Amino acid sequence: MKHRVKFEVNGEAAEIEAEPRETLLDVVRERFGLTGAHAGCEHGACGACTVLVDGAAVRSCLLFAVQCEGRSVQTIEAFGTPAALHPMQEAFRTHHALQCGFCTPAMVLTAIDMLAHSPNATETEIRAALAGNLCRCTGYAGIVDAVCSLAGREPVDS
Amino acid sequence: MKPAPFEYVRATQLGDALAALASDDDAKVIAGGQSLVPLMALRLARPALLVDVNDLPLDTVEVANNEVRLGSLVRHVRLERDAVVVRAAPLLAEAAALIGYPAIRNRGTLGGSVAHADPAAELPAALVALDGVVLAEGREGTRRISARDFFEGFLTTVLAPDELVVGVQVPVAAERHGASFREWAPRAGDFAVAGVAVVIELDAGGVCVSLGAAACGVGSTPVDLHEVLTDAGVLGASDVGDSLLRSTAQAAARTARGDDDREQLVGLLTAAALHDAFARARGGDASGTGVAA
Numbered sequence: 001m002k003h004r005v006k007f008e009v010n011g012e013a014a015e016i017e018a019e020p021r022e023t024l025l026d027v028v029r030e031r032f033g034l035t036g037a038h039a040g041c042e043h044g045a046c047g048a049c050t051v052l053v054d055g056a057a058v059r060s061c062l063l064f065a066v067q068c069e070g071r072s073v074q075t076i077e078a079f080g081t082p083a084a085l086h087p088m089q090e091a092f093r094t095h096h097a098l099q100c101g102f103c104t105p106a107m108v109l110t111a112i113d114m115l116a117h118s119p120n121a122t123e124t125e126i127r128a129a130l131a132g133n134l135c136r137c138t139g140y141a142g143i144v145d146a147v148c149s150l151a152g153r154e155p156v157d158s
Numbered sequence: 159m160k161p162a163p164f165e166y167v168r169a170t171q172l173g174d175a176l177a178a179l180a181s182d183d184d185a186k187v188i189a190g191g192q193s194l195v196p197l198m199a200l201r202l203a204r205p206a207l208l209v210d211v212n213d214l215p216l217d218t219v220e221v222a223n224n225e226v227r228l229g230s231l232v233r234h235v236r237l238e239r240d241a242v243v244v245r246a247a248p249l250l251a252e253a254a255a256l257i258g259y260p261a262i263r264n265r266g267t268l269g270g271s272v273a274h275a276d277p278a279a280e281l282p283a284a285l286v287a288l289d290g291v292v293l294a295e296g297r298e299g300t301r302r303i304s305a306r307d308f309f310e311g312f313l314t315t316v317l318a319p320d321e322l323v324v325g326v327q328v329p330v331a332a333e334r335h336g337a338s339f340r341e342w343a344p345r346a347g348d349f350a351v352a353g354v355a356v357v358i359e360l361d362a363g364g365v366c367v368s369l370g371a372a373a374c375g376v377g378s379t380p381v382d383l384h385e386v387l388t389d390a391g392v393l394g395a396s397d398v399g400d401s402l403l404r405s406t407a408q409a410a411a412r413t414a415r416g417d418d419d420r421e422q423l424v425g426l427l428t429a430a431a432l433h434d435a436f437a438r439a440r441g442g443d444a445s446g447t448g449v450a451a
Binding site: 001003019020021022023026042043044045047050056057058059061062063064066067069110113114117127128129131132133 | 159160161162163164165166168188191192195196198199200208210212235239258259260261262264265345346347
């Protein structure tokens with residue numbers, strides 16, 4: 001049986017009908033065309049599908065869309081524009097923190113959530129927070145540098 | 159879309175949740191979903207009905223009568239950050255900080271971790287160490303189940319299929335309380351190979367008058383180390399010198415005998431956690447650091 005779900009997607013009210021087994025990831029990609037949330041492992045291991053729900057980073061592959069009634073969902077598309085990047089996106093650009101780009105939206109959102117709660121996070125804390133997001137280009141050094149730069153930390157020598 | 163099809167009901171009242179659970183033999187509770195949904199994505203779990211309990215008023219932290227009562231929907235991130243939890247149940251705060259990754263901790267719940275009963279999970283071991291109580295609600299009423307009796311085996315508890323964990327209760331950390339959770343995982347956030355929780359209380363003279371300890375990642379349930387540490391002489395000790403740490407480590411290691419990966423590790427983690435617990439009890443700083451060993 002399909003369920004009606006009313007929620008907010010990137011600041012706009014939305015209403016959909018969804019089968020219970022459709023994940024939030026399925027819905028943001030296929031119904032809303034928000035393909036910045038990437039489908040990697042689809043069972044919670046890789047972190048590529050990270051979005052913000054009520055401001056907190058979550059794995060959208062582990063949340064069914066029907067569970068999002070009344071929630072506010074933000075994907076990477078809600079942050080910055082090509083002309084005016086979000087400070088985290090700018091930091092990623094400056095520190096060459098992306099290669100193929102597959103893990104990047106999730107890395108950026110994870111880092112935004114982390115610094116919102118720990119604005120002066122240490123490099124160790126930053127590495128621990130990002131450990132749940134896999135980068136198969138192994139570009140971690142640049143990513144850590146980028147997040148460190150916004151936490152007021154000297155970027156590591158890489 | 160990887161899970162098999164299922165029906166879904168969102169409960170807004172406890173009675174509705176219990177009725178829905180009883181309505182289908184293949185019904186399953188979903189709270190944070192951080193263990194259940196991966197199992198569904200891999201089709202290792204194929205519930206016919208998911209009963210969503212996220213709207214029940216169980217995201218609660220209360221302190222009364224020297225007990226901390228935590229609702230089952232308290233998420234790991236709240237255990238980690240909530241000032242009341244950090245002060246009154248520092249072992250739970252430290253254990254929660256070791257679970258998975260931030261995105262997992264933003265969703266995963268205390269009740270879910272307890273009911274799922276993964277032998278590698280931190281919170282079940284912490285509850286056993288604290289001699290906590292699991293509060294289960296069924297249509298016949300509430301059961302108070304000692305954490306030491308709650309876990310039966312791998313992913314198995316004494317919970318009836320139509321019962322719901324609504325909360326847990328642990329004693330409030332006393333003044334000279336010291337707690338520590340040490341674990342080792344190959345990568346931050348991975349399932350720990352093993353972990354050890356130790357909690358002690360010192361009297362005014364600095365003598366250990368109460369202790370609890372448990373290991374995760376060893377065996378099919380949390381392993382209660384209370385007797386092991388008591389027999390090793392920790393109870394009544396006023397200091398943890400090298401010889402007491404060594405003999406306690408050896409005794410704890412024996413609980414994992416035959417497991418080449420874990421035998422020494424459990425000993426080392428026990429010694430490290432015991433050392434931390436004494437230091438924190440003495441320093442009056444019982445708050446955890448969340449660091450791995």
